[in-house]
Amino acid sequence: MAQRQYQHIAARLKQELTDQTFVVGTRLPTERDYAQRFEVSRTVVREAFIMLEIEGWVEVRKGSGTYLLERPARSPADGDEEIGPFELLDARQVVESAIAAHAAQRISKAELLALSSLLERERELLAREEAGQRDFEAADSTDQAFHLGIARASQNAMLVEIAQRLWEQRRSTMWRRLHGRILDFSYRGEWLEHHQRILAMLRKRDEEGARDAMWNHIERVKEVLFALSDTDDPGFDGFLFDTPTAAH
Amino acid sequence: MAQRQYQHIAARLKQELTDQTFVVGTRLPTERDYAQRFEVSRTVVREAFIMLEIEGWVEVRKGSGTYLLERPARSPADGDEEIGPFELLDARQVVESAIAAHAAQRISKAELLALSSLLERERELLAREEAGQRDFEAADSTDQAFHLGIARASQNAMLVEIAQRLWEQRRSTMWRRLHGRILDFSYRGEWLEHHQRILAMLRKRDEEGARDAMWNHIERVKEVLFALSDTDDPGFDGFLFDTPTAAH
DNA sequence: CTTGGTTAAATGGCATACCAATTTGACGCA
DNA sequence: TGCGTCAAATTGGTATGCCATTTAACCAAG
Numbered sequence: 236m237a238q239r240q241y242q243h244i245a246a247r248l249k250q251e252l253t254d255q256t257f258v259v260g261t262r263l264p265t266e267r268d269y270a271q272r273f274e275v276s277r278t279v280v281r282e283a284f285i286m287l288e289i290e291g292w293v294e295v296r297k298g299s300g301t302y303l304l305e306r307p308a309r310s311p312a313d314g315d316e317e318i319g320p321f322e323l324l325d326a327r328q329v330v331e332s333a334i335a336a337h338a339a340q341r342i343s344k345a346e347l348l349a350l351s352s353l354l355e356r357e358r359e360l361l362a363r364e365e366a367g368q369r370d371f372e373a374a375d376s377t378d379q380a381f382h383l384g385i386a387r388a389s390q391n392a393m394l395v396e397i398a399q400r401l402w403e404q405r406r407s408t409m410w411r412r413l414h415g416r417i418l419d420f421s422y423r424g425e426w427l428e429h430h431q432r433i434l435a436m437l438r439k440r441d442e443e444g445a446r447d448a449m450w451n452h453i454e455r456v457k458e459v460l461f462a463l464s465d466t467d468d469p470g471f472d473g474f475l476f477d478t479p480t481a482a483h
Numbered sequence: 484m485a486q487r488q489y490q491h492i493a494a495r496l497k498q499e500l501t502d503q504t505f506v507v508g509t510r511l512p513t514e515r516d517y518a519q520r521f522e523v524s525r526t527v528v529r530e531a532f533i534m535l536e537i538e539g540w541v542e543v544r545k546g547s548g549t550y551l552l553e554r555p556a557r558s559p560a561d562g563d564e565e566i567g568p569f570e571l572l573d574a575r576q577v578v579e580s581a582i583a584a585h586a587a588q589r590i591s592k593a594e595l596l597a598l599s600s601l602l603e604r605e606r607e608l609l610a611r612e613e614a615g616q617r618d619f620e621a622a623d624s625t626d627q628a629f630h631l632g633i634a635r636a637s638q639n640a641m642l643v644e645i646a647q648r649l650w651e652q653r654r655s656t657m658w659r660r661l662h663g664r665i666l667d668f669s670y671r672g673e674w675l676e677h678h679q680r681i682l683a684m685l686r687k688r689d690e691e692g693a694r695d696a697m698w699n700h701i702e703r704v705k706e707v708l709f710a711l712s713d714t715d716d717p718g719f720d721g722f723l724f725d726t727p728t729a730a731h
Numbered sequence: 732c733t734t735g736g737t738t739a740a741a742t743g744g745c746a747t748a749c750c751a752a753t754t755t756g757a758c759g760c761a
Numbered sequence: 762t763g764c765g766t767c768a769a770a771t772t773g774g775t776a777t778g779c780c781a782t783t784t785a786a787c788c789a790a791g
Binding site: 487488489523524525526527544545546547548 | 743744745746747751752753754
Binding site: 239241278282285286289290295318322323325326329330332333334336337343345346349387389391392393394396397400401404 | 526543553566570574581585640645
C-alpha cells in the first residue's frame with residue numbers, strides 16, 4: 236500500500252464515524268481495540284486518532300479515552316437531506332470550474348509543480364494498476380488532492396473551505412458506492428488526461444480554458460456515472476433517480 | 484505547554500519553518516535530530532511531523548526524509564482564522580456568479596416572481612429611506628434573500644448550502660463593521676439597479692449575462708469597500724490590508 | 732444507607748527497539 | 762575516466778513495553 240498507514244486507518248475511522256451511529260460525546264473504542272480490529276499496531280491507530288483530533292472529529296483525553304465531538308463533516312443523519320451523486324456533481328461542476336478559472340490567474344509556480352507531481356503520481360498508480368496492483372485508497376486521495384490543490388491555488392481560504400466541503404460529501408454511503416465504480420472501470424486513464432488538460436490551462440494562466448477544462452472533466456464524470464447506472468446491479472438505479480437533477 | 488507534547492513540538496517546528504530560511508523543497512533535519520534537540524522521544528517529533536503533514540507544511544518520504552513544501556499561505560488548523568472582507572467578496576464573486584449562470588437555465592417562473600417582488604421591496608425601502616426612515620435590518624435581509632433566492636433557483640441543495648455559508652460569514656465582527664457602510668452610503672440605489680440587471684438576465688435565461696451581471700455587481704461592491712477604507716476611520720485600514728487578497 | 736478514601740484496572744502518553752525503504756558511495760570493470 | 766553494481770549507512774515506519782493519569786469499584790467508617 237502506497238499511503239501512510241495512519242491515513243488509511245484514519246479514513247476507515249472517519250467512515251465508521253459517519254456511517255455508524257455514534258452519538259456525539261460517546262467514548263469511542265480504545266486505541267488497543269482498534270489496533271486489534273484493524274490488525275495494526277497501536278502506534279498506527281494512535282497516529283490516525285491524532286489526525287482525527289487535528290481535523291476536529293474527536294477529543295483525546297489521557298487516561299480516559301477518545302470522545303466523539305460534533306462532526307465537522309456534514310452527516311446525512313443530522314436531519315439534512317442527503318445530497319445525491321448527480322446533484323453533488325452538478326454543484327462541483329459549477330463551483331470547481333469557477334474556482335479553476337480564478338486559480339488560473341493566481342496559481343504560483345510551486346503550486347503548479349505540486350499539481351504536476353500529483354499527476355506524476357496518478358500516472359504511476361495507473362501503471363501499477365495495469366500490472367495488477369490496485370490501490371483504490373491511493374487513487375482516491377490523489378484525485379482529491381489534485382482538485383483541492385486547485386482550490387488552494389485560488390489563494391482564497393473561503394474557496395478552499397467550500398471545495399473541501401464538496402469533497403467531504405463523498406463520505407455519504409450512497410455516494411461511496413458509486414465512487415468505486417468511477418475510479419475502477421478503467422476510466423482512470425481518461426481522468427488523467429483531463430487532469431493534464433486542466434493543469435495545462437492553469438500553466439497558461441488561461442482563465443476560460445481552465446474553466447472549460449474543469450467543466451468538461453466533471454461533465455464526463457457525470458456521463459460515466461449515468462452510463463454505469465445502466466449496469467446490471469439490482470437496486471442500483473433505485474436511489475439514483477430520486478434526486479431533482481438526476482433526470483438528464 | 485500544550486497538553487500533548489506533539490502539539491508543543493509542532494508549534495516550535497512551525498515557528499522554525501516560518502522564521503528560519505528553509506528553502507522550499509529543502510530536506511529538513513531528521514526526526515532523530517529534532518528528538519535530540521528538543522529532548523523528547525522520536526515518537527513525539529514524529530507525531531508533530533504528522534501534524535505538519537496534515538496541515539500541508541511538509542511531505543514525508545520513507546527512507547528519505549522530510550521535505551518542506553511551499554508554506555501554506557493560510558494554515559488550515561491554526562484555529563479557524565477569520566476570513567477578511569475582501570477575501571470573502573472574492574469568494575462570493577467566484578461562486579455566486581457561477582451559481583447565477585447555472586440558475587439562469589433552471590429558474591422557475593414562480594422563483595422569478597419571488598425575486599421580482601423582493602426587488603419591489605427593495606425599492607420601497609429605498610423610498611422610505613429617502614424620506615428619513617432607515618431600516619438597516621430590513622435592507623440587509625432583503626439583500627440576502629435576493630442572493631440566496633438565486634442560489635435556490637439553481638435547484639441544487641448543495642449550492643444553496645454553499646451560498647448560505649458564504650452569507651453566514653458576514654456575521655463575523657470584522658465584516659459586520661464594514662457591511663453597514665456599504666448599505667448606508669447611499670449606494671443602495673446602485674445595488675438595486677444591479678439586482679434588476681441580474682434579474683433581467685435570469686428572465687432571459689441568459690447564462691453568460693447572468694454571470695457577468697453578478698460578477699460586476701460584486702466587483703462594484705469591492706470597489707466601494709475599497710474606497711470606504713480610505714475614509715478617516717482610524718484603525719480601519721489596519722485589518723483590511725492584512726488579507727492576502729486585499730492588495731488590489 | 733451514605734460518604735470518604737483507597738486501590739486496582741483501564742487508558743492514553745511516551746520511549747525504545749527493531750523493520751523496511753531509500754540513499755549514498757565505494758568498488759570493480761570496461 | 763566513467764559507469765554500473767551492490768552493500769552499508771541513513772531515514773522514516775511500525776511494534777512493543779512501560780509510565781502517568783483517570784476512572785470506578787470496593788470497603789470501612791459514620
